[in-house]
Amino acid sequence: MTVIWVALGLAGFVVVAAAVLDSGFARGQTTVAAAWSAIDVQVRHRHDLVPDLVGLVRQYASHERLLSGTLRSLLAVAEASPERTADARFLRLRQELNAVEDAIQRARRTYNEAVRAQNDRRRRFPGSLVASVFHFGPVVPFDLENPAGKSVPDVTAFFG
Numbered sequence: 171m172t173v174i175w176v177a178l179g180l181a182g183f184v185v186v187a188a189a190v191l192d193s194g195f196a197r198g199q200t201t202v203a204a205a206w207s208a209i210d211v212q213v214r215h216r217h218d219l220v221p222d223l224v225g226l227v228r229q230y231a232s233h234e235r236l237l238s239g240t241l242r243s244l245l246a247v248a249e250a251s252p253e254r255t256a257d258a259r260f261l262r263l264r265q266e267l268n269a270v271e272d273a274i275q276r277a278r279r280t281y282n283e284a285v286r287a288q289n290d291r292r293r294r295f296p297g298s299l300v301a302s303v304f305h306f307g308p309v310v311p312f313d314l315e316n317p318a319g320k321s322v323p324d325v326t327a328f329f330g
Contacts, residue, residue: 191300198288202309205281209312212274219267226260278312285309 288309292301300306 187296188300188303191297192304194291195288195297195301195304195306198284198291199306199309201284202281202288205277205284206312208277209274209281212270212277216267216270216274219263219270223260223263223267226263282311285311 291297292306292308
């Protein structure tokens with residue numbers, strides 16, 4: 171009778187341990203997905219900023235053409251306002267783009283840390299057993315060798 175209780179206790183322990191480990195893997199997958207989402211949000215924000223910067227550069231170019239093709243009096247009037255407004259807009263957009271790039275780097279580091287933790291959990295015993303039973307595969311870290319990480323908007327279309 172004692173052997174039955176020991177076997178049941180051991181089986182119960184194994185089931186509870188597997189459930190706890192499975193829960194840890196699921197939580198790790200959620201963390202990895204959330205970290206990837208943060209990268210995606212920042213990359214999309216960067217993608218949206220680039221056309222604004224290109225538009226502003228085009229606006230600068232059109233102001234330059236206008237100024238070079240007009241009389242000196244028009245030059246004096248036109249120089250006063252548009253450049254200052256454009257300079258402030260350009261600086262704001264450039265600062266925002268720098269902030270987005272910094273946020274992308276922070277999000278990338280967070281994602282890679284979550285990936286490292288999930289992969290470590292998957293490699294260690296008894297997590298390796300649970301990972302193989304429940305099909306938790308390795309997670310790929312974010313790096314610039316990955317083509318998805320290089321997706322910077324193509325600006326040549328804006329100058330065609």
